[in-house]
Structure formats: C-alpha cells, structure tokens
Amino acid sequence: MITLADFAGAERHGVHFSNGFADGNAFHALATIGELVEAGKFWLPVERTFPLADITEAHHASETGHVRGRLVLIVG
Structure with missing residues (x-):
C-alpha cells in the first residue's frame, strides 16, 4: 500500500x-x-505525460496494464 x-x-x-x-x-x-x-x-522511461487536469485519463491508462514506462502528471 x-x-x-x-x-x-x-x-x-x-x-x-x-x-x-x-x-x-x-x-x-x-x-x-x-x-x-x-x-x-x-x-526511468516515461511512457506519457498528462496535465494534472487529465488525471482521470492517466488513471485509466495505468489500469490497462500495457504501460511500458512511467506515467507523469505535470503540475502547474
């Protein structure tokens, strides 16, 4: 956890x-x-970046199990 x-x-x-x-x-x-x-x-390989406003989309991408790098949230 x-x-x-x-x-x-x-x-x-x-x-x-x-x-x-x-x-x-x-x-x-x-x-x-x-x-x-x-x-x-x-x-650390970065698969994709998301603006913080798209956190829901980032979460859905992480749920697929097909991500080969880090998902990064851009704050600011």
Whole structure:
C-alpha cells in the first residue's frame, strides 16, 4: 500500500511507512539514485505525460496494464 495522505490507514493495515526523515531511508536512496543518474546508469522511461487536469485519463491508462514506462502528471 502506498499512501500520500492516509498515514493512520497505513498503520491500521500494518503497513510500514517511511517519511524519509525518521529512518533516513529516503535520503539514502535519493543520494544513491542521484549518483547513478549522474553516471548515466539509471533512468526511468516515461511512457506519457498528462496535465494534472487529465488525471482521470492517466488513471485509466495505468489500469490497462500495457504501460511500458512511467506515467507523469505535470503540475502547474
């Protein structure tokens, strides 16, 4: 389970949640990924971008199971 807002819900379901501050996992991972990106050894393919207003369309695209890269929402 991944949540952006329902931290209490994650706890009720026994899901470990890391905010990156308490255990430092996120900071370590970001530092490592940054090094790999700079070295050209890490990349994430982007299948398609959507303006935030088209979030419903993005969600439907993710449900098909045929996405070969990341779906990216553009905010702003």
